[in-house]
Amino acid sequence: MSGNTVVEDPGIPLVSRGNGKYSKYMEDDNQSSSTTTTTNVMTSKFDNISYRLSRRKQLLRYRTIVVNFEFSFALLGIVLMLIETELFFQGVISKSSVASIVLKSCITLSTVFLLVAVVGYHVTGIQLCMTDNSLEDWRLAVTFPWTYLKILLELCVCIIHPIPGNITISAVDPDGKPKEVSIDAILSILMLLRVYLISKFMVVHSKLLTSTATQSLGALNKVKINSTFVFKALMSSMPGTILIVIMLAILVVNSWAMRTCEAYYHPDPKNSDFFNDMWMIAITFLTVGYGDIYPNSYCGRFVSVATGLMGVGTTALLVAVLAQKLEQSRAEKYVHNFVTRAQLDKERKIAAADTIKYVLQLWRMKKNNENNSRKRIRLHGKLLQAIAAMKEAKNEKASIGETAIGFIEIAKSVNDIVDVSESLQESQSELKMKMTEIDSTIKDLQTKMDAIYTAVVRR
Numbered sequence: 001m002s003g004n005t006v007v008e009d010p011g012i013p014l015v016s017r018g019n020g021k022y023s024k025y026m027e028d029d030n031q032s033s034s035t036t037t038t039t040n041v042m043t044s045k046f047d048n049i050s051y052r053l054s055r056r057k058q059l060l061r062y063r064t065i066v067v068n069f070e071f072s073f074a075l076l077g078i079v080l081m082l083i084e085t086e087l088f089f090q091g092v093i094s095k096s097s098v099a100s101i102v103l104k105s106c107i108t109l110s111t112v113f114l115l116v117a118v119v120g121y122h123v124t125g126i127q128l129c130m131t132d133n134s135l136e137d138w139r140l141a142v143t144f145p146w147t148y149l150k151i152l153l154e155l156c157v158c159i160i161h162p163i164p165g166n167i168t169i170s171a172v173d174p175d176g177k178p179k180e181v182s183i184d185a186i187l188s189i190l191m192l193l194r195v196y197l198i199s200k201f202m203v204v205h206s207k208l209l210t211s212t213a214t215q216s217l218g219a220l221n222k223v224k225i226n227s228t229f230v231f232k233a234l235m236s237s238m239p240g241t242i243l244i245v246i247m248l249a250i251l252v253v254n255s256w257a258m259r260t261c262e263a264y265y266h267p268d269p270k271n272s273d274f275f276n277d278m279w280m281i282a283i284t285f286l287t288v289g290y291g292d293i294y295p296n297s298y299c300g301r302f303v304s305v306a307t308g309l310m311g312v313g314t315t316a317l318l319v320a321v322l323a324q325k326l327e328q329s330r331a332e333k334y335v336h337n338f339v340t341r342a343q344l345d346k347e348r349k350i351a352a353a354d355t356i357k358y359v360l361q362l363w364r365m366k367k368n369n370e371n372n373s374r375k376r377i378r379l380h381g382k383l384l385q386a387i388a389a390m391k392e393a394k395n396e397k398a399s400i401g402e403t404a405i406g407f408i409e410i411a412k413s414v415n416d417i418v419d420v421s422e423s424l425q426e427s428q429s430e431l432k433m434k435m436t437e438i439d440s441t442i443k444d445l446q447t448k449m450d451a452i453y454t455a456v457v458r459r
Contacts, residue, residue, distance in 0.1 A: 047134075055131050063124045064204045066117055071201045073114040074194040077161060080107045081188050084162070089263055089272075095166035095182065104164035111161045114194075118158055121200075122151050160190045173266060173297065185264035185299060189257045199227035206230070239321040247285075247314055254281045254307045261299035271296055280304070285311035337400055344397045351390035358383035 045051055084093070084103040093099045129141035142148075168180040203226065204210065218225045234242050255278040262271040270276055270293065280293050284307045295301045328336065358379050365376060 052131055052134070056128065059124055059128050059131065060210070063121065063128070066120045066124060067197075067200050067204045070114060070117040070121060071197050073110045073117060074158070074197050077107050077110040077114065078191060078194060080110070081162060081191055085184075085188055085260060095184070101164045104162050107161050108164065111159060114158050115155060118154055119151070122147075122154075157193050157196070160187055160193070162187045162191070171265075171298075174301075181265050185260050188260060189299075189303070192253060192257070195253075196227075199230055203227060203230055235317075235321075239317075239324075243314065243318055243321060250285065250307070250310050250314070251278065251281055254285075254303055254310075257303045258295065258300055261297050261303055262295065265297035265299055268296060271300070281307050284308050285314075287311055287315075340400055341397055344393045344400070348390055348393035348397075351386045351393060354386035355383060355390060358386060 080103050084100055084107075087093045088095065088100065126138055126141045126147075129135070130138060133141065135141050162184045166182060167184075168182050170178060171181045172178050214225060217223075218229075223229065231242075255274060258277040258281055259272060259274050262268060262277065271280075276293060280295070281304075283289055284304050287308060295304050361379050362376065362383065365372070365379070370376075
């Protein structure tokens, strides 16, 4: 058989084997060939580093534009939904009126554009993965089935919106009465899930997160610069501000959701008032629940349960932030420990002086043969108290020394031990060299002494 033979491994993918990443699996088979030929390996466009950098820059710019479209269409849909809902609550329009149908049609149109933008965002992400890893086929950049599930979940979240017209379903209220209710309330509330796009918008427009240095550090440390990274960074830099913003957003959004549920499914002047619903959400969020007002619909009860869970989670974050803020810094700990040690030294010295004083007084009473047993017992008790105070001050000072040791002190001690061990090793090496020199010198002296002894014997 003449020519080149490619030895194929069944575990190697057969898609685009000639690119830069899989060219190592292509080798020459010169064992069955009488003439030596050169293997012409197909070069890939990703082998050009300048092309990869320019392509990555272009895709990042395109991703920013796509996220801007996503955010704009999502915000437009939410604003139109709020306008249509508030006009319906005020009795200006009805679900079958032309104005309502036009507004809902505009919401549907913005939702279609939003879905297209979501697909474009994920396509851009796959192209970025292909560029970073020098992949020729997009199927190698897709993780099955998680990538498909992620895209499907995001599409399901973004597709939710009030449908044009008045669509009703049969339901039973908490009182057990069957009634026809509209599904617009549920769709309008679930449409607010689009606010997750704010995190995407912050990621692509943050100069710190989109800089080349940040992206390079993230790639080297295998850290993804995404929405989770942004939230953790904001919670580390400004936790108080972020928690206040989260609590206010939960209060306003859930109050509007509660009002929408009550106005649609259980019209009541008391529960349909926005400020009453805000009070209900506040006492539910704080897990107080006075019982003066409560939801009358299943939808409102679901909003109350969600608000309670959000309140528990936010309270846990608030406690963690307060604990972190109230914790002393390293410098403050050093100052506090220094002052405490000085105070304990002073107390120990005073207790030691009292001990000596009471011992001398007892010795003097014994020397003068004073038989005042009450005074002797009192002095003996004071002596025991002074000894106990001296021991307590000593133990507290030792415990302060133990608690003052942190990770930085341990790291410094480890570094000091490493330095000492290295110096000992160097000293040991020098000692070995000197011992070797002394050994050679002794051998030379022994040789010379043998020579001298031989010469003397010959004479």
